[in-house]
Amino acid sequence: MPRDQGNLPSRARHAPYRRLATGVALCALLASERALAAGMELADTAYAGERQQSALRLAAAYAILLTNRWVLEPKVKANFFGRDDAGREQRAGLADSEFGLRLRYEVSRGFAPYVGVSFNRLHGSRAELAREDGEDTGQVRWVAGVRLRF
Template structure:
């Protein structure tokens, strides 16, 4: 390679290097002096947390799922749960969601109790996220017509036995400000739904599981159930599928 060729090659490399440096994020000039924040892309996610058959003192099939669409900061959430057969415990929510910290979101919207019983509509306000030690929790308060009030707490924790085998304790507790005989809700602590599920994640999106669950009425709601000749609570052997996309 002669001297002229060498000088030409050096000039080309210098020009390419200069162009790359000019386009580097550290040297580019942005409006306002700050690079754009990539948090306005639209994403969507849905998870079927419970899709299970409960066998024991009275068989029932239960589902519990939720999904959202939106950005990192603002989302629209949809939640639905219930038992099939005689469709009961039908709870469906549409919520606006705003991230208020790294791990927690503030949610507000509408809940509709829509199943084989009388329909009830509530305004909802609550929080959802990961607490200390990565407990997944939801705490929501509700206000309905005729002075009705309610509150719900849900919590779960994933204990990794292996990378694929996961043990999950879970609990849901419901409180009501006044009794609602038509829906078998008692005032105060009304009902509890809990479980201990062992799932195997064939993939992160597909995980069959087995477990033991308990669903029962408490306090005044227990008395209402017995007046109707229905079970006030029972434990079940449970098997089902957890999936998300």
């Protein structure tokens, strides 16, 4: 299971990068990641599948240099679906979003442990299904890990 989706309600774990169609999946993927000036990073991924199903994931992060080694990094992500899919109980539009804040210590350019917090929110039909099941539509998660760059 993808790490970003681990604690979401069971019906809400359908990420856009999972299979868009049952049976033999004929899908297309187009992704780009850009590092802009002054520590800004943008990423977008578009998915297209059978029966005109589509999904889009947008992400942005900004690295704020506190010292030469300490970096504070806010992140924003959003997942959108282009078409209703009754089989996955998903409607078109914004499905979920995430805002996170991470503090990392760059031991070297390629190795940086971090700690942070992530605020996740379900929207639209995902939120309605979660409420019907008595589950929360938002979560707060503490995160820790290591950022590796090669």
